[in-house]
Amino acid sequence: xxxxxxRKAEVSISKQxxxxxxxxxxxxxxxKGEQLPSVRELSKQLGVSLGTAVKAYNKLEEENFIxxxxxxxxxxxxxxxERVDSQEKMTFFNWQLSVQDYLPRSQFGQFHYVxxxxxLSSSMIDPGLLPNRYLEREISRVISQNPRILSQYGSIxxxxxxxxxxxxxxxxxxxxxxxxxxxxxxxxxxxxxLVARTFVGPGDVVVMEAPTYPGAIDxxxxxxxxxxxxPVDNEGMRVDILQNLCDKYKPKIIYxxxxxxxxxxxxxxxxxxxxxxxxxxxxxxxxxxxxxxSELYFDKKPPASxxxxxxxxxxxxxxxxxxxxxxxxxxxxxxxxxSIFKRxxxxxxxxxxxxxxxxxxxxxxxxxxxxxxDHTKKLRTALKLRRDLVLELLSKKAPSEVSWIVPKGxxxxxxxLPSWVDSNHLLVEAKKQELTFLPGSACYAVEHENHHLRLSxxxxxxxxxxxxxxxxxxxxxxxxxxxxxxxxxxYF
Amino acid sequence: xxxxxxRKAEVSISKQxxxxxxxxxxxxxxxKGEQLPSVRELSKQLGVSLGTAVKAYNKLEEENFIxxxxxxxxxxxxxxxERVDSQEKMTFFNWQLSVQDYLPRSQFGQFHYVxxxxxLSSSMIDPGLLPNRYLEREISRVISQNPRILSQYGSIxxxxxxxxxxxxxxxxxxxxxxxxxxxxxxxxxxxxxLVARTFVGPGDVVVMEAPTYPGAIDxxxxxxxxxxxxPVDNEGMRVDILQNLCDKYKPKIIYxxxxxxxxxxxxxxxxxxxxxxxxxxxxxxxxxxxxxxSELYFDKKPPASxxxxxxxxxxxxxxxxxxxxxxxxxxxxxxxxxSIFKRxxxxxxxxxxxxxxxxxxxxxxxxxxxxxxDHTKKLRTALKLRRDLVLELLSKKAPSEVSWIVPKGxxxxxxxLPSWVDSNHLLVEAKKQELTFLPGSACYAVEHENHHLRLSxxxxxxxxxxxxxxxxxxxxxxxxxxxxxxxxxxYF
Numbered sequence: 001x002x003x004x005x006x007r008k009a010e011v012s013i014s015k016q017x018x019x020x021x022x023x024x025x026x027x028x029x030x031x032k033g034e035q036l037p038s039v040r041e042l043s044k045q046l047g048v049s050l051g052t053a054v055k056a057y058n059k060l061e062e063e064n065f066i067x068x069x070x071x072x073x074x075x076x077x078x079x080x081x082e083r084v085d086s087q088e089k090m091t092f093f094n095w096q097l098s099v100q101d102y103l104p105r106s107q108f109g110q111f112h113y114v115x116x117x118x119x120l121s122s123s124m125i126d127p128g129l130l131p132n133r134y135l136e137r138e139i140s141r142v143i144s145q146n147p148r149i150l151s152q153y154g155s156i157x158x159x160x161x162x163x164x165x166x167x168x169x170x171x172x173x174x175x176x177x178x179x180x181x182x183x184x185x186x187x188x189x190x191x192x193x194l195v196a197r198t199f200v201g202p203g204d205v206v207v208m209e210a211p212t213y214p215g216a217i218d219x220x221x222x223x224x225x226x227x228x229x230x231p232v233d234n235e236g237m238r239v240d241i242l243q244n245l246c247d248k249y250k251p252k253i254i255y256x257x258x259x260x261x262x263x264x265x266x267x268x269x270x271x272x273x274x275x276x277x278x279x280x281x282x283x284x285x286x287x288x289x290x291x292x293x294s295e296l297y298f299d300k301k302p303p304a305s306x307x308x309x310x311x312x313x314x315x316x317x318x319x320x321x322x323x324x325x326x327x328x329x330x331x332x333x334x335x336x337x338x339s340i341f342k343r344x345x346x347x348x349x350x351x352x353x354x355x356x357x358x359x360x361x362x363x364x365x366x367x368x369x370x371x372x373x374d375h376t377k378k379l380r381t382a383l384k385l386r387r388d389l390v391l392e393l394l395s396k397k398a399p400s401e402v403s404w405i406v407p408k409g410x411x412x413x414x415x416x417l418p419s420w421v422d423s424n425h426l427l428v429e430a431k432k433q434e435l436t437f438l439p440g441s442a443c444y445a446v447e448h449e450n451h452h453l454r455l456s457x458x459x460x461x462x463x464x465x466x467x468x469x470x471x472x473x474x475x476x477x478x479x480x481x482x483x484x485x486x487x488x489x490x491y492f
Numbered sequence: 493x494x495x496x497x498x499r500k501a502e503v504s505i506s507k508q509x510x511x512x513x514x515x516x517x518x519x520x521x522x523x524k525g526e527q528l529p530s531v532r533e534l535s536k537q538l539g540v541s542l543g544t545a546v547k548a549y550n551k552l553e554e555e556n557f558i559x560x561x562x563x564x565x566x567x568x569x570x571x572x573x574e575r576v577d578s579q580e581k582m583t584f585f586n587w588q589l590s591v592q593d594y595l596p597r598s599q600f601g602q603f604h605y606v607x608x609x610x611x612l613s614s615s616m617i618d619p620g621l622l623p624n625r626y627l628e629r630e631i632s633r634v635i636s637q638n639p640r641i642l643s644q645y646g647s648i649x650x651x652x653x654x655x656x657x658x659x660x661x662x663x664x665x666x667x668x669x670x671x672x673x674x675x676x677x678x679x680x681x682x683x684x685x686l687v688a689r690t691f692v693g694p695g696d697v698v699v700m701e702a703p704t705y706p707g708a709i710d711x712x713x714x715x716x717x718x719x720x721x722x723p724v725d726n727e728g729m730r731v732d733i734l735q736n737l738c739d740k741y742k743p744k745i746i747y748x749x750x751x752x753x754x755x756x757x758x759x760x761x762x763x764x765x766x767x768x769x770x771x772x773x774x775x776x777x778x779x780x781x782x783x784x785x786s787e788l789y790f791d792k793k794p795p796a797s798x799x800x801x802x803x804x805x806x807x808x809x810x811x812x813x814x815x816x817x818x819x820x821x822x823x824x825x826x827x828x829x830x831s832i833f834k835r836x837x838x839x840x841x842x843x844x845x846x847x848x849x850x851x852x853x854x855x856x857x858x859x860x861x862x863x864x865x866d867h868t869k870k871l872r873t874a875l876k877l878r879r880d881l882v883l884e885l886l887s888k889k890a891p892s893e894v895s896w897i898v899p900k901g902x903x904x905x906x907x908x909l910p911s912w913v914d915s916n917h918l919l920v921e922a923k924k925q926e927l928t929f930l931p932g933s934a935c936y937a938v939e940h941e942n943h944h945l946r947l948s949x950x951x952x953x954x955x956x957x958x959x960x961x962x963x964x965x966x967x968x969x970x971x972x973x974x975x976x977x978x979x980x981x982x983y984f
Contacts (some may be wrong), residue, residue: 019517029838093830095776095807099744100691106838127643135642136635143628148822150627151619152852186678190844197714202593202694218842221691227541284587313585328849346521348709351843352682357820359848362642447698476768 001030001037005046006203006226011446013048016304017056017449020118023105023221025065025076026424026442028100032078037068055383085256087274093228095155104221107214107442114223116467121336123262123292123411123456125323129382131375136457154357156312156349156407158184158333162360165368166319167332172373173294174304175317177335183345186355188290188320188332190217195253195288195316195334196223198347205251209237210413211443211452213262213290220445232261236268239275246283254280254287259294259302260410263454267408270303277306280314286340287315292323297409298384313337316344321363321410324379325372329359383411386457390469399471399480411458414440416451417476420483429475435468493522493529494593496540497911498695498718503938505540509548510913511940515597517557517568518916518934523569528558531566537591562906596713599706599934604757609926610960615754615784615903615937615948617815621874623867627818627858636855646720646849648841650676650825651878657860658811658825664865665786666796667809671825673839678847680782680812680824684708687745687808687826688715688782691969697743701729703906705782705934708747717745719937724753724895728760731767732938746772746779751786751794752902755946759900760908762795772806778832779807784815787868789901790876805829808836813855815903816871817864821851843919875903878949882961889965908943909968911973915945921967927960 003020005013023032038047039053046053057074060066068074101394111220143149157163163179166257170177187189192215200206202224208216208227220227228249230242237256245251254276258268268276280287289306307317320332336344349355366372395403401418417423423439440452460468495512497505516522529537531545549566559899560566589923611806635641643742649655650729655671662669677683684707692698694716700708700889702721719739722734729748746768750760760768772779799809805828812824826834839844860863886896893910909915915931922928932944952960 009567026889042884092803093832096805096830096832098776098902099691099778099832101690103690103833103835103839108843124645127640130643132640132643139631139635143631148624148820149620150623150818151624153616153814153819154824166587186844186848189842193843197689198593198595199591214841217847222839222842224693286591311584313588322645326642328640328768330645330844330846330848339588340585340961343521343593343595347517347595347714349598350595350681350707350714352678352822353707355953356678356820356822356851356855358818362850486503487974 001458002104002313002319003046004104004224005048009226009283014052014055014059017042017046018311019055019376019446020104021056022059022065022448023107024106024294027106029106030076032076034129035075036074036076036115060225064234070090098225101199101224102222105471107344107378116431116436118464118471119436119459120455120457120468120472121438123323123454123458124327125379125383125411126461129379129459130324131366131371132325132326134371135362138365139362146361149358149361152357153415154354154360156354157345158182158355159357159360159364162331162364162367163333165364170319172224173291174308175291175319175335176308177317177337179343181335181337183334183341183348184346184355185332185334186293187320187322187330188318188334188350190351191320191332192219192255192288192290192336194347194351195286196220196225196353198343199286199340200225200253203417204253205249206253206255207242207245207251208255208272208445209257209261210445211263211440212255213257216290216441217445218445220253221270222439229444229446232264232266234266236261236266236272237276237278239272243279244275246279246285250283251285254285255294256287256291256306257290258306259291260296260407260412263294263438264414265405265407265410265412265450273303273306274309277309277314281312285314289315289317291317295324296380296383296411298380298387299408300318302409307411313340316340319358321367323414324376325366326359326363329363331355331359331363380409383458386460386462386465387413389462389465390455390457393469394467394473396468398475399473401480402476411456413455415453415455417453418483419451420479420487421451421476421479424450426453426475426479429479430472433471433475435471437472494596494714495538496596497540501859505601506544506547506551508540509534509545510551511538511938512596513548513552514557514940515599519598521595521598522568524568525578525737526568528566528568530962537944557849557862561916562632562805563950594714594716595765598710606660608923608928610956610963611928611951612947612949612960612964613928613981615946615950616814616819617871617875617903617950618953620953622816622818622864623858624818626863627854630857631854634857638853640854641836641850644849646846646852648675648846649707649837650674650847651849651852651856652858654856655825661859662825662827663865665783666800667783667811669809671834673827673829675678675826675840676835676852677810677826678825678844679822680784680810681707681711681815682843683810683812683824683826684747684782686836686843687778688717689843691832692717692745696745697741698745698747699734699737699743700747700937701749701753702753702937703941704747705749705936708782709935709937712745712747712906721887721936724728724756724758725757728753728758728764729768731764731771733767735771738771738777742775746777747782748779749782750798751783752788752899752904754784754902755904755930755944756906757897757899757902757904757939761793765795765798766801769801769806773804780810781807782810784812785902786847788872788875789791790872791878791900794901799827805832808832811861816853817858817869818855821855823847823851823855833943848973859952861875869885871954872901875950876952877958879905881954882949883958884946885958885961886965889962891965891969893969893972903948905947905949907945909945910975911943911967913971914942914978916942918945918971921971922964925963925967927963927967929964
């Protein structure tokens with residue numbers, strides 16, 4: 001178990017231990033029933049006082065994450081009996097537990113694939129809305145036009161044709177770059193990882209929105225960054241708070257999803273985009289502009305990208321193509337300038353020597369043709385319908401204590417519950433009814449807020465959406481009324 | 493520029509600075525003509541004495557890597573006039589030079605793709621020897637049998653069919669594992685990276701062979717590991733030296749390529765395989781067994797994998813499929829056990845959420861069928877012919893001062909020159925004749941040896957091999973006779 005203590009952080013050390021153990025449990029890195037080190041061992045291992053370790057364990061026990069057994073030790077709580085057959089084998093591998101890793105959390109993996117019937121937990125697009133048929137038909141032609149496509153490594157930077165085409169495409173969404181300044185990545189997740197491994201090390205300060213995309217938190221935490229967070233309102237990241245943080249801590253990286261922010265759906269105003277860029281310039285910092293879905297607007301086009309405002313190479317722009325086009329291909333691009341770009345390209349060689357050539361060539365003709373434009377238009381219409389359905393159902397059926405933000409594009413809807421309802425508990429109930437969503441706590445890098453949840457309305461068809469939202473509202477209503485009763489109870 | 497100083501290392505600090513700057517120049521991270529920080533700036537930045545910085549710069553200047561200009565500063569040497577047109581633009585991005593990165597070297601990227609006519613520098617297989625035609629014909633069938641293959645994310649762990657099939661395949665090369673203990677990676681380069689990011693951090697001790705695979709050095713150096721090296725003889729890694737290092741430093745990771753070692757071609761004996769495993773057990777360490785080409789033996793089958801001897805989960809086994817089957821697909825697998833496996837799988841989610849499904853499904857039927865076996869057999873025959881041709885030419889035409897190791901399998905041949913011949917200089921000459929090879933210095937993690945070179949005989953056809961080896965022998969002969977004359981000169 002890897003617990004990183006940051007002594008200069010504003011969060012108390014016992015709270016850091018508490019949060020880290022919750023991260024481990026939610027990531028599945030600490031499994032149900034697994035034994036924790038004793039408080040004595042832990043305090044020695046981390047170099048903290050015994051009292052600090054005890055305080056962290058007490059809080060975890062209070063909140064039902066762990067329990068201690070007199071004379072035996074402290075264990076992660078189980079919900080039901082887990083498989084015992086693997087116990088014996090584990091003793092062989094017990095030495096492995098002393099091998100320290102650098103993996104503080106990996107929440108995203110846990111929530112990405114869930115075999116439930118109604119899957120509202122990850123922001124993917126319904127395969128029925130993607131151009132599979134076309135791409136499938138094209139593949140034979142792609143292969144015959146590119147002899148030896150399977151037998152040759154692509155270049156580390158990515159296929160030149162694809163970079164030229166993406167450059168053109170990006171001009172359409174108001175991102176200015178050149179093919180020489182693009183590197184093809186295996187999805188935008190790899191783009192985030194590429195930047196982190198190149199520029200973020202232990203103690204480097206990274207600013208993120210709170211809430212934000214869990215997969216990005218996992219990566220920066222894994223590099224040992226000191227993460228500071230800035231809240232989001234309906235105009236995007238709160239620039240006034242960012243300014244204060246930057247004056248005080250001079251972060252190296254500011255990670256933002258300015259358009260159809262994940263998970264809240266907020267769109268950053270042009271004014272704030274300009275302000276963030278000017279802040280980054282003043283501190284000689286890097287902005288990572290993650291842009292998963294600016295094409296998927298429902299009303300009007302969002303403001304220009306921060307990248308398009310950038311003259312001095314402060315912005316590293318990331319665009320995934322997996323989601324909106326072909327998840328089975330896992331392709332994204334990263335655009336940056338100057339020596340920052342040069343260093344990212346060198347790091348790409350170290351990661352994987354370049355993304356597969358086949359998947360790059362498969363999506364190329366589609367993006368090159370007018371089809372991409374038509375497809376995006378079609379997606380906008382279809383997703384808007386689904387969003388409207390969800391909004392309508394929520395306003396009819398959700399308890400009055402629940403609120404949400406109306407997304408103007410993208411794939412997600414952010415719901416806020418009363419502060420005394422924990423969406424992690426709610427998820428346990430939902431799974432019993434074959435329904436999943438993303439608990440909001442996964443989206444916070446530092447202080448978890450447990451009373452939010454993210455619904456993705458893009459993956460399920462109308463019928464399942466209808467069923468899912470109805471069920472969710474029922475679960476919400478029953479949880480809220482239960483909690484209310486408990487609060488009124490004389491024993492509370 | 494990122495220079496990591498390890499104060500506890502046995503290499504002097506001025507030598508560490510010297511080696512690191514050479515790494516930066518050879519990686520292209522420091523470009524020709526680029527200005528270095530002044531000795532004063534450098535000593536301040538690294539917290540070392542002025543004398544130490546001066547000593548490093550003097551040695552670099554002596555060896556013609558850099559030069560200083562009175563009143564202007566110190567610059568990386570250029571061989572000829574470089575493009576000046578990008579100079580102006582660079583001033584915009586000058587602030588970027590102060591952004592520190594975590595990228596000490598990336599040699600491999602530099603040598604992987606070279607547009608020369610006779611390409612002996614990277615160990616790839618001639619596309620003419622790969623089953624492109626078959627795979628191309630199969631693709632349409634694969635797609636029609638797997639509807640929605642393009643529109644769905646694969647699982648993070650990798651396609652289950654492929655894992656089952658690979659498990660079967662690995663049994664054939666005597667590697668015991670289960671589909672549950674396999675994760676599909678984007679080539680074995682990603683496998684190395686996955687282990688490094690999960691288990692290697694600043695100051696952790698990693699043992700590597702010297703020489704070894706440059707791409708692995710790049711990755712461990714990038715994690716800030718303290719790398720110790722063990723020489724290789726014709727029975728593989730020198731276990732006696734490994735034992736001494738392990739007694740003293742208790743490394744966390746031992747990275748080895750036991751079969752057809754890259755670059756020397758050595759095969760580790762079964763006895764040493766057992767010894768290494770037992771050493772790893774005694775220090776509770778991890779072995780990374782990188783196995784790019786154990787199928788490609790020319791005489792007899794190599795000994796069983798270390799993984800097959802391992803009961804307690806010490807070995808992380810890596811196998812790439814890109815090289816021998818379909819480089820355009822970039823697929824490899826990693827096999828491990830226990831919590832070490834569990835943690836690697838979690839890290840895979842953070843890197844890229846799983847390798848593309850399309851490329852996994854494309855190679856699956858081939859591996860599943862008997863065709864894979866026939867293909868491997870054919871490769872063995874074809875590569876043996878090419879190796880024999882190279883050996884024959886070398887013994888006829890190479891100067892008597894040059895020696896080499898006869899590889900019993902794999903793709904590479906390791907050549908040793910007289911100690912006073914530098915293969916980096918030789919490469920400059922070779923490129924003038926449109927010929928490339930891998931200079932040996934790229935293969936050393938700590939102390940560079942410059943008088944070796946690696947030839948890959950697998951990529952060029954017989955005719956080009958003939959031409960290439962002949963040219964190389966001519967260049968060698970002329971370089972050696974020139975050096976000899978210089979040594980006899982009264983001015984020497």
